[in-house]
Every structure is written in structure tokens, then in C-alpha cells.
Amino acid sequence: MENETKFVIKGGRVIDPANDIDEVLDVYVEDGMISRIGGKKNYQDRAVIDATGKLVMPGLVDIHTHLREPGREDAETIQTGSLSAVRGGITSICCMANTTPPVDSSAGVRFIYDRARYAHCWVYPVAAISKGLKGEELAEMFDMAMAGAVGFSDDGRPLSNAQLLRNAMTYAKMFELPLMLHEEDLTLSSGRHMHEGVASGLAGMQAVPSVAESGMIARDVLLAEFLEARIHICHVSAKESVDVVRVAKERGVDVTAEATVHHLLLTDEDVVASGFDSNFKMNPPLRAKDDLAALIEGINDGAIDAIVTDHAPHPPEDKDCEFAVAPFGVIGLETSASLVYDKLVRPGIIDVKKMVELMSYNPARIVDISAGTLSQGANADIAIFDPEHKWTVSGRAMASKSRNTPFEGWELTGKPVWTMVGGEVAFDELSR
Ligand SMILES: [Zn+2]
Incomplete structure (x- = not known):
């Protein structure tokens, strides 16, 4: 994505946690990189982007997406998902390995990079931990690391076998790549559709208790502590899980954690209120109010490091069915920044610097990609955010091929x- 054009993004409020910047400054771009921020004004011989009244932030980084290609x-x-991403201010995405076939070989990793050459943003493959995501035998982790996998995950499924996970931790440590763990005790969760609590009780719905998640996280942080390995916990949803991660961090375990936008904004009561709309069905399930409050506390005190979308597209023919038989997952790439801004920043639950930390700076560090900052010499991955722009979410209007948004x-x-x-300008609604 080389570009000869020189740019100056003028007059915006620049938010760059990496350099502790929150100030109205001009941002200069040359040769695809940030050439400088602030300093002597020079608007000649370059494209001038007027960002007055807008927020200028490093492009957002979403380390948990499903792009469904191949299969x-x-x-x-990868094309439509990445277009959806840039429309949401996201410039780097990590895609999970549970495609058809799964990305469990170096050829699979290379396929993603090959397809990503035509993508609208940077796309980084997360490779499978186990062959065929079956949780029985380790995939060729070394080969996939060499091919450029930025992490390993069987996301969509847990690693039930602790010995296999132990082996994976030992390998991942050698490559200094994170294991991104989907935490679920299948013996407690299989065949169940929503969070086990008051709402599921009233509805008479088969439900998943929080301990199906928190119990597995406890096992895995203790295993990581024992092996001095590094792990990342995917889509933390339960109060007890936040507590376990927080305690693990206090004990010095090398663990990071993410929460999804939907778990930060919706609860099991919304599932009921929707009339069991399948667009409210995801795994882990939307939990109770207490859990949501614990996640908010977690993003504020650092127990949770990153906000992700867990963008999980399903076409209407799969999703338009009864709640109990619908597949899990919702889309989120085009709505995540707006939702976090409107529902968390505007009411003062977090500040905008924290938003950028959680959605750009921290996630980039978790998978160790060069993104998440506006430092001089960094890739010119930039999002301009209009804090006053009013709009209405419509699945139909999105670039994603699917519409399953709650x-x-x-x-x-x-x-x-x-x-x-x-x-390169990947999305422009500013000049409209
Ligand atoms: Zn998952």
C-alpha cells in the first residue's frame, strides 16, 4: 500500500496514547508513514484534509474477527470484511482460524496473506492451535509462525485437553506469540443457548452458567503461571472471569484479556426483550447486568486490555431462524467505534484516550504488530472520527456480506x- 501523495491532516484533536498526546495538532504523512506531528505549518504540495472539530486517532486494531474466507x-x-473494517475506522484486523478448511498449516497462513493483498486494510492471520481445530493434536505451529501468524487460537472451540494446551504454551513461548484462548467448559455449555440466570429461568431456556467460562480461565492462567507462558483470554464475558484475570495479573501471570463491544453494552435481558432474536445469540452469551458492570470496571482498571468486535458474519438464510437452532455470533466492524464512543465515552464511563488505548494501542501490542500509534515513522494508519455525526445503524447499509447486528x-x-x-485513503465520508 505505497503512496506517493503527501498529506496533512489539519486542525484535528490528535489522540495518541503511545505518546501521551491529546492536543489540536497537524499530522503530516509522507511515503505511507507519519512524517511528523505538529511543528511548522506547511500546507504546500500536499493534500490537505481538514479535520477541524474531529478526533484524529491511530487506526483502530481489531484482534478478533472472523472473515469466513476460505469456505x-x-x-x-477478506475483501468485504476489510471494507467493513475501514468504514469503522479499523486499519488492522486479525482473523481467526475457524474457516473451512481451518487455517492450520503454513499454506493456510500464506493463503490469507495472499488474499489480503487486495484487502482494504492490514489483515493478519491467527493460526489454529490444533489440527482441524479438533483439540486432539497440535497443528504445525512452528511453520505457521514462520509464515507470519501473529497468534494462535482454536477460537470457536476451547482446548479442553490441558496437556495439549501445555504443549501449545511451551511452543508459543519459543515463538513469542500469544495463545488466544476461547474459554469454555463444554461439559457445562453444550447444547445451551443463553446465559444461565434470572432471564433464562423465566424463559425456560437451556442456559450456560458463567463458571463454564471462568473455571476454564482459572485453569489456564494457573497453567500459564506454572509454565511462565503468555496467554490472551478471548471475549471475557462473566464477572467471575474478570476477577480471575485481575487476580492472575496481580500474581504476575503474563495474561491479557479482551471484551467484545456487545458484552459491554448488552445483557441477557436484551435477549428476552428482543423476543429471542437470533441476532442476540453469541458465544459466550450476553450475560447479566452485574457481569456488564464488571467488564466496565475491568476496562477501567486494566483487568481487560482490549475491546474487540468478534465480528462473526452469518448470512440471513443461516441466521433467520429460531433462537435455539441459530448459529452463534454477530457482526461488529462498522459499529464498534461508534458504539464505544456513544455509549461509553460520551456518558463519561471512559475517556477518549482510554478508548484509543483499548481499541488501538493495546491490541496492537498484544499481537505485536506495528500499529496503534501516530509516532513519527509509524505506518500512516489513521482514523478521523466525527464526534457529532449522527447516524442510524442499518445492517443492510453495511459493506459486510452479512447483516446480523443486534x-x-x-x-x-x-x-x-x-x-x-x-x-492511502481507504474510506472517505469527510468530504461529502
Ligand atoms: Zn470465541
Whole structure:
């Protein structure tokens, strides 16, 4: 994504936690990189982007997405998913390995990079931990690390076998790559559709208790402590899970954790209120109010490091069915920044610097990619966010091939309006 054009993004409020910047400054871009921030004004011989009244932030980094390619190109492709990303201010995405076939070989990793050459943003493959995601035998982790996998995950499924996980931790440590763990005790969760609590009780729905997640996290942080390995916990949803991660961090365990946008904003009561709309069905399930409050506390005190989308596209023909038989997952790439801004930043639950930390700086560090900052010499991955832009969420209007959003019809204030990836304008609603 090389570009000869020189840019200056003028007059915006620049938020760059990496350099502790929150100030109105001009951002200069040359040769696909940030050439400088602030300093002597020079608007000649360059494209001038007027960001007055807007927020200028490092492009967001989503380390948990499902792009469905290869195998389910009817649901999403690397092309459509990455377009959806840049429309949401996201410039780097990590895609999970549970495609058809799964990305469990170096050829699979190379396939993703090959397809990603035509993507709208940077796409980084997360490779499978086990062959065929079966949890029985380790995949060729060394080969996949060499091919450029940025992490390993069987996401969609847990690693039930602790010995296999121990072996995976030992390998991942050698490559200094994170194991990104989907935590679920299948003996407690199989065949169940929502969070076990008051709402499921009233509805008479087969439900998953929080301990199906927190119990597995406890096992895995203790195993990581024992082996001095590094792990990342995917989509933490339960209060007890946040507590376990927090205690593990206090004990010095090398663990990071993420929460999804939907778990930060919705609960099991929303599932009921929706009339069991399958767009409210995800794994882990939306939990109770206490859990949501614990996640908010977690993002504020550092127990949770990153906010992700867990973008999981399913076409209408798969999702338009009864709650109990619908597949898990919702899309989120085009709504995550707006939702976090409108529902967490505007009410003062977090500040905008924290938003950028959680959605750009921290996630980039978890998978160790060069992103998440506006430092001089960094890739020119930039999002301009209009804090006053009002819009209404519509699955139909999205670039994603799927429409399964639980936020349909939500009226939001604040929206990414201009996205640059590697010095190229990838999305522009600013000049409209
Ligand atoms: Zn998962």
C-alpha cells in the first residue's frame, strides 16, 4: 500500500496514547508513514484534509474477527470484511482460524496473506492451535509462525485437553506469540443457548452458567503461571472471569484479556426483550447486568486490555431462524467505534484516550504488530472520527456480506468518517 501523495491532516484533536498526546495538532504523512506531528505549518504540495472539530486517532486494531474466507464466501470475504473494517475506522484486523478448511498449516497462513493483498486494510492471520481445530493434536505451529501468524487460537472451540494446551504454551513461548484462548467448559455449555440466570429461568431456556467460562480461565492462567507462558483470554464475558484475570495479573501471570463491544453494552435481558432474536445469540452469551458492570470496571482498571468486535458474519438464510437452532455470533466492524464512543465515552464511563488505548494501542501490542500509534515513522494508519455525526445503524447499509447486528436501528452520535491505511485513503465520508 505505497503512496506517493503527501498529506496533512489539519486542525484535528490528535489522540495518541503511545505518546501521551491529546492536543489540536497537524499530522503530516509522507511515503505511507507519519512524517511528523505538529511543528511548522506547511500546507504546500500536499493534500490537505481538514479535520477541524474531529478526533484524529491511530487506526483502530481489531484482534478478533472472523472473515469466513476460505469456505464461506457467501457470509464474508477478506475483501468485504476489510471494507467493513475501514468504514469503522479499523486499519488492522486479525482473523481467526475457524474457516473451512481451518487455517492450520503454513499454506493456510500464506493463503490469507495472499488474499489480503487486495484487502482494504492490514489483515493478519491467527493460526489454529490444533489440527482441524479438533483439540486432539497440535497443528504445525512452528511453520505457521514462520509464515507470519501473529497468534494462535482454536477460537470457536476451547482446548479442553490441558496437556495439549501445555504443549501449545511451551511452543508459543519459543515463538513469542500469544495463545488466544476461547474459554469454555463444554461439559457445562453444550447444547445451551443463553446465559444461565434470572432471564433464562423465566424463559425456560437451556442456559450456560458463567463458571463454564471462568473455571476454564482459572485453569489456564494457573497453567500459564506454572509454565511462565503468555496467554490472551478471548471475549471475557462473566464477572467471575474478570476477577480471575485481575487476580492472575496481580500474581504476575503474563495474561491479557479482551471484551467484545456487545458484552459491554448488552445483557441477557436484551435477549428476552428482543423476543429471542437470533441476532442476540453469541458465544459466550450476553450475560447479566452485574457481569456488564464488571467488564466496565475491568476496562477501567486494566483487568481487560482490549475491546474487540468478534465480528462473526452469518448470512440471513443461516441466521433467520429460531433462537435455539441459530448459529452463534454477530457482526461488529462498522459499529464498534461508534458504539464505544456513544455509549461509553460520551456518558463519561471512559475517556477518549482510554478508548484509543483499548481499541488501538493495546491490541496492537498484544499481537505485536506495528500499529496503534501516530509516532513519527509509524505506518500512516489513521482514523478521523466525527464526534457529532449522527447516524442510524442499518445492517443492510453495511459493506459486510452479512447483516446480523443486534444494534439494528440504534441511533448513534459519533462516527469514523475518514480512514487511511498505509498512506492511502481507504474510506472517505469527510468530504461529502
Ligand atoms: Zn470465541
